[in-house]
Amino acid sequence: MVTTLPIEVLESILNQLADSKPDLHVCTLVCRLWAPRSRALLFHSLSTCPSSPAHLSEPFLKTIHQVQSSHLAFLVKSIKVDCCHVSELTRITFNTLRLEHLTRLWLCRSDFARFDRNICLTRALTSSLDTLILDRAVFKDSAQLLHFLSSPCFSNLHSLSLTNISYLLRRDTSTRNPNWILRSWSESTFLELPISPKIMLKELEIGLIPDHNIFDILYHSDSPFDWTCLQKITFYRIWDNGLIQGFLNGLLPALKCIELEKTEHMYHFASSGAFTGVIQNPFVLRNLTELSAAFAFVSSDFLFFENVVKEIQNSSGSRLSTINLILPIDLDGLDIHKAEPSARILNGFTVISDLASLPLLKRVSLIVPISTGIVEQKKADIRNFIDSHSCTAGSISVVFKQAVSEREPFPRLDL
Structure with a gap:
């Protein structure tokens, strides 16, 4: 008769309970075998x-x-x-x-x-x-x-x-x-x-x-x-050309990734204006391998990425291989079931196709944040909507991620 659970089962149970401090506290009292792992999860992260x-x-x-x-x-x-x-x-x-x-x-x-x-x-x-x-x-x-x-x-x-x-x-x-x-x-x-x-x-x-x-x-x-x-720089809620160019104009020989996190309220100083997507430092532009930014199918996003396409095409020796586009949560605001797509959607996928056609680019990832409770059928509808409008489907992938209520910088996936 088996008197102890296999370690794989134990790990699976505790990992499922990792977000619940009360349940982990109970697990520390179950038996001596459970205590070390449940304590590690319980005290790994403290917050108030x-x-x-x-x-x-x-x-x-x-x-x-x-x-x-x-x-x-x-x-x-x-x-x-x-x-x-x-x-x-x-x-x-x-x-x-x-x-x-x-x-x-x-x-x-x-x-x-x-x-x-x-x-x-x-x-x-x-x-x-x-x-x-x-x-x-x-x-x-x-x-x-x-x-x-x-x-x-x-x-x-x-x-x-x-x-x-x-x-x-x-x-x-x-x-x-x-x-x-x-x-x-x-x-x-x-x-x-x-x-x-x-x-x-x-x-x-x-x-x-x-x-x-x-x-x-x-x-x-x-x-x-x-x-x-x-290696990576993230600009959060700022869209100021002077500030962004100032950071990117530094001596950054190892910089490979730039992330531009946008929200409803973006800030830029009147003296320097909004960032247009033009990177002035040719060394940063040439060494860049990954670019991430929000894409809400609006005219400012179209203009921004059109400038990105021109910059990459005019840059000799560009190494950009990955572009991540963070789409609206659940594709909210886009009528994905409409028989005839709007000009806004058509313009958006034209820009996405232009990005996917860039030389040496291996992948354009369309990241779709998904609300809690969204059913699999909704995901399938979103995927079908994107596939039906993507002309270069081979280099365009769809990635679903759980939408979070609180943003966490530098998220850690391991404990």
Whole structure:
């Protein structure tokens, strides 16, 4: 008589329950054999997104204190904290994070503006971190942001996301000059300059940020970054030509992938206008192998990708092999059952066919986010709709992905 489940069955059961903390907690108590794997899933990722500051302190910080014990601390790899723009909660959170195996730190609505030397906050962190995500964080100014990013605990970062950053102080124009900012930072830092070794990112995500010329600061020779290993850059909710060109005009010999994440509300500064799809740096254009962008079958998207086609055709030695087009969720707004397709749909598939016909291009992936509860028949209808309008079907593939309510930068598929 079999008294234990095969390990494959055990793994399958626990993986199915991976998103349910209460069920995993029960699994740790089932038997000794279940405990290690269920504990690993239970404590692998901790997060708190309170509705108000009062709901953050006690339960989350109590959990953080509990996992400091030696038999649990090594299990925690990822933490996400929403500090509700309360500086005291930001300080308490950092004072509690003493987890030597932590690799991923996601900070939402952290308020650093009231800490003169916020590098002190990070001294409890170890350099095992490889991913840092800052969303809606508040800093005093650009120099303070540099103070934070240059902390030794971030020396081994591979992925950095800066989105919706804001500054408490908006000073005169001279204090926004990159040289002034770097000088202000270097005169007040605890670190020995020049910094060595530098942070060698592989992925960068940049979103809305007060400085039009933030790239001049991050690319400066005195900054804590070395950009020679950067492989992918994502622009999130920004469509500003000056900002995007500024980042792409850097010395980026390893850059292979550009992703342009669009939402309903895109931002660009009036002084430089919207990004048109024209990449000014010929080295980046030539080395690019993958391009991803939203495609909503609207005229601005048609114009953008028409410019992409012209750029690639006029670029000698282009290596672009993959284009990913993120279509509307469930193809919402497109009448896929209409007998006669609209001019909008016909124009859209003309652009897609032109992309698929580019020399050396191996694949155009049409990524369709699918809402929860969508039946297989709906997927089949979407696939038939796309196939019926694709002239170069061999190089065009349809990929369905579950639509998510909350976007996650640098998603991790493995535990």
